[in-house]
Amino acid sequence: METKYTVKNIEKKRDHLSIKWADNFKSKFHFLWLRDNCPTAIHPTANMRVFNILSVNKKIFPKEFQVKKRKLNIFWSENNHQSQYELKWLRDHCYTEINNKKYISPYKFWDGTLKKNFNKIKLDYDNIIKEDRYLKKWLVLLNSYGFAIVKNSPTKKRSGFKILNKISHHRETFFGTPFEVINIPKPNNTAYTAQALRNHTDLPYFEYAPGYQFLHCLINDATGGKSSVVDGFAVANYIRKKEKEVFNILTTNYVKFKDTDYTQKAIRILHSPIITLTKNKDFNDIRFSMAAMGTIDIEPKKMKKFYDAYQYFASLLHNIKFKIDFRLEAGDIFCFNNRRILHGRTEFDPNSGNRHLQGYYIERDEIIARLNYFNNIKI
């Protein structure tokens, strides 16, 4: 048994047990935490907690405790309850250690130079369909680089479901699934025109914007219509390092996003910062769409600085230093984290040929949860 799983010394303190392990690491295990994590508290098949935190007093304490045969035994002050914990489980769930660890971001930031290694983010459709190791590779790319292109997929309408269902179910929206990216008369969205689309994230006016987007190219014979992709997190990280005040403005000012699609009996309004962060100060999401931006209504004293910051961020998001231009081909599925990666396209000539993409959304939860499953993450 590894020394890290062997107890050298155990002491009862006022509100916790203090364990010194054979590798000299010291852990704290608070009484109520221990009682809450008694192995009997977990349903054997549902793997859910059945213990009710209200069934014990907050002053509960171990009346007796001992380490024996790689287990910690506790006889509790209440209800004649006994608990037995595997030492390995305790050490692996030691929150002293977990909170001492330096946070490592799962994201690999990239810029325009990735174009030279564009093959790195491409995968073959059949490989993913046939072998889970390619499915995993796809998920790893989506999680780390935030985007990937699946090549050689079928070009039949709605055929994207097959490969996407290898990940999970899709996220429905009022655009329907798949949504048709094609120029139509009287469009309810500028995506459904032949006009250029500036780099953006989709549906920023949703409280919970779709996590991933999949644009399945069925045909692209028209002149123009070149796609662009940019890592919003990389640009935000650049600003965080170079322009601290701008970063502060973009992460703290709640700006208005809105949708008033004339085909819907709904008016969607959301206030959010353009960049949000996680508890580890890593990037959570980017909401950016000039088209879906509402009329900004922040305080007058902040307006000038906000617009300067917003315009600066917009300029970097369209700068050749960060963005990559490429052409989608029939059979490509352009897949990206919609709350990180911005996408756009140049204008196309609808009289020169056809351009038809079908779009799908899947939540970010589903990508990460599948990846956790493949990585056999223990919790």
Ligand SMILES: [Fe+2]
């Ligand atoms: Fe879009």
